[in-house]
Amino acid sequence: xxxxxxxxxxxxxxxxxxxxxxxxxxxxxxxxxxxxxxxxxxxxxxxxxxxxxxxxxxxxxxxxxxxxxxxxxxxxxxxxxxxxxxxxxxxxxxxxxxxxxxxxxxxxxxxxxxxxxxxxxxxxxxxxxxxxxxxxxxxxxxxxxxxxxxxxxxxxxxxxxxxxxxxxxxxxxxxxxxxxxxxxxxxxxxxxxxxxxxxxxxxxxxxxxxxxxxxxxxxxxxxxxxxxxxxxxxxxxxxxxxxxxxxxxxxxxxxxxxxxxxxxxxxxxxxxxxxxxxxxxxxxxxxxxxxxxxxxxxxxxxxxxxxxxxxxxxxxxxxxxxxxxxxxxxxxxxxxxxxxxxxxxxxxxxxxxxxxxxxxxxxxxxxxxxxxxxxxxxxxxxxxxxxxxxxxxxxxxxxxxxxxxxxxxxxxxxxxxxxxxxxxxxxx
Numbered sequence: 001x002x003x004x005x006x007x008x009x010x011x012x013x014x015x016x017x018x019x020x021x022x023x024x025x026x027x028x029x030x031x032x033x034x035x036x037x038x039x040x041x042x043x044x045x046x047x048x049x050x051x052x053x054x055x056x057x058x059x060x061x062x063x064x065x066x067x068x069x070x071x072x073x074x075x076x077x078x079x080x081x082x083x084x085x086x087x088x089x090x091x092x093x094x095x096x097x098x099x100x101x102x103x104x105x106x107x108x109x110x111x112x113x114x115x116x117x118x119x120x121x122x123x124x125x126x127x128x129x130x131x132x133x134x135x136x137x138x139x140x141x142x143x144x145x146x147x148x149x150x151x152x153x154x155x156x157x158x159x160x161x162x163x164x165x166x167x168x169x170x171x172x173x174x175x176x177x178x179x180x181x182x183x184x185x186x187x188x189x190x191x192x193x194x195x196x197x198x199x200x201x202x203x204x205x206x207x208x209x210x211x212x213x214x215x216x217x218x219x220x221x222x223x224x225x226x227x228x229x230x231x232x233x234x235x236x237x238x239x240x241x242x243x244x245x246x247x248x249x250x251x252x253x254x255x256x257x258x259x260x261x262x263x264x265x266x267x268x269x270x271x272x273x274x275x276x277x278x279x280x281x282x283x284x285x286x287x288x289x290x291x292x293x294x295x296x297x298x299x300x301x302x303x304x305x306x307x308x309x310x311x312x313x314x315x316x317x318x319x320x321x322x323x324x325x326x327x328x329x330x331x332x333x334x335x336x337x338x339x340x341x342x343x344x345x346x347x348x349x350x351x352x353x354x355x356x357x358x359x360x361x362x363x364x365x366x367x368x369x370x371x372x373x374x375x376x377x378x379x380x381x382x383x384x385x386x387x388x389x390x391x392x393x394x395x396x397x398x399x400x401x402x403x404x405x406x407x408x409x410x411x412x413x414x415x416x417x418x419x420x421x422x423x424x425x426x427x428x
Contacts, residue, residue: 006213007236007268009339010311011182013047013113018277018315021284022052022059022068025088026101035318037108043330044339047182047215048105049113049313050098053153054089055082063286070152071122079132080124081171082116102179113182113215114175118199119146119154120167132170136163146195148187159198168199168206176212183207189218189231189239197230204234217272217311222257228264237272237311244274246281246292248420251301252373255354258308259346265309272311276301279316279325291316295324296421299401300371302328303422306337307344307356307369333400334424336360341367347387353380353417357387365428368397372417382413389427397425 014032016024033048053059057073075083077095084092084101091100102112123129125142141163146156157164175183185203188196200218207214221239223231231238240257244250254273261271278298282289293301305312314329321329337358344358344367356369368387370380384391392409399405401424406413415423 005268006215007270009267010270010309011047011215011217011237012045012312012335012338013049013111013182013314014045014318015049015051015184015275015313015315017051017115018275018281019283019288019317020051021063022056023088023284024050024054026091029101030104032318033105033108033110035321037110039321039326040318040329041109043332044335045312045314045329046109047111047113047313049115049182049184050101051115051184052117052151052186054084054114056153057085057087059085059088060284063284068151068153074121074123074153076121076124076129078130079170080120080129080138080167081132081174082121097174098178098180106179111181112179113184114180115184115186116171117148117151117154117186118188118193118196119148119156121153122155125155131163131167132173134163134166136161136166138167141167143195146193149192151187154187156193156195157199157202159195159202165202165205168202169209172203172206172210172214175214176210180212180214182215182217184217184219186219189221189223191224191227197227200230200234221272221274223261223271225260228261232264232266232269236268237270239274240271241274244277246277248293248297251293251297251304254301254304255346255349255371255373258304258310259349262308262345265344270309270311273305273308275313275315276305277315278328279314279318279322280320281315281317283317294420296418298325298328300420300422302331302334303369303401303424304356304371306334307341307358307367307424309338309341309344312338331400333398333426337367353378355380355382355386360426363428365426368413368425368427369422370415370417370425371422372419375419377416377418379414379416381415383411395427397427400424400426 105112124138128137142155143158217237221241223238341358352374372378397406
């Protein structure tokens with residue numbers, strides 16, 4: 001079910017979290033947006049997302065002790081609505097919020113998004129602050145028992161109380177005035193709290209009511225497969241994993257998650273494999289580093305995300321991308337799987353290897369991805385029967401990463417794949 005006729009294909013963009021953690025500022029957002037407009041936009045990349053705690057002061061100053069400083073000063077208006085911290089986002093002064101930054105992003109031909117937490121600021125509840133559109137105050141709708149266990153900023157809402165709908169409507173009306181195109185809501189996807197399902201519905205309704213289409217992305221995962229219908233009805237993206245980092249065991253686990261969710265990918269509805277920890281990441285966490293993934297593992301990650309048709313969000317500092325990583329992110333024949341393929345299925349998997357298959361929506365063509373999950377080089381074989389074809393003899397197999405082709409295969413495709421590596425074929 002497509003919401004707002006948005007996300008006809010999986011969203012592609014950049015998110016500030018993997019590199020900056022809580023510390024990103026306006027200048028850095030603009031620098032990454034400028035890079036995307038120059039080098040990535042023509043390949044389909046378009047979203048610039050400001051991640052967590054854009055409203056907070058003194059972020060990163062106690063990083064050895066706290067990721068999120070408890071009860072630190074935050075910026076908000078008289079109606080309990082969070083505002084950008086003017087120390088980090090100077091164009092937000094005088095009540096302008098994110099509108100000047102969103103206008104800048106839009107001027108580049110890109111789209112603008114922000115991260116929010118489920119619920120209402122605790123400080124607003126403690127101070128009995130007003131809520132726009134109702135006589136109720138923040139303390140009357142906050143549920144003090146509904147607390148995110150890793151971030152101290154918010155209370156969840158008592159969804160039975162009058163005023164909760166008005167609160168969510170009020171913040172989305174503000175975001176619509178700013179020109180927000182994408183909302184990543186956190187502390188909600190796993191349904192850790194009893195109010196989470198209803199709060200997702202309130203988010204969806206608030207977007208419908210605000211008059212501006214916005215992609216709704218839910219975090220963190222893993223999402224609950226038994227609630228697939230709910231995510232599909234009310235959101236555009238939902239995380240199927242907890243935070244994903246540059247670790248081979250985490251990547252290995254994603255094959256299981258993608259198998260679990262493969263039947264729930266549709267227009268406007270995308271199980272989300274999380275960000276791509278490529279290039280330089282980790283500066284805001286106190287450890288700027290080049291991704292720990294090998295080049296083979298990076299190709300494997302990109303291949304799985306693309307054939308599965310996950311949203312793609314780059315975690316790297318874009319201005320530091322090297323030529324190899326830029327080529328990885330701009331391989332148009334691979335990215336075509338996001339926009340022009342369907343029906344991706346895992347056709348086998350064991351501890352050593354896995355194989356995925358999908359079809360092109362326009363060309364009379366197919367896609368075949370073979371993954372080596374082991375520590376040794378493997379010879380992986382695929383037969384026509386494995387993927388529902390009568391024979392291979394009439395097809396050309398184009399490997400999309402190496403840009404080489406194989407033909408006159410006969411009855412069995414047998415291909416050698418390096419450890420943790422992948423081959424992705426377009427069969428036509």
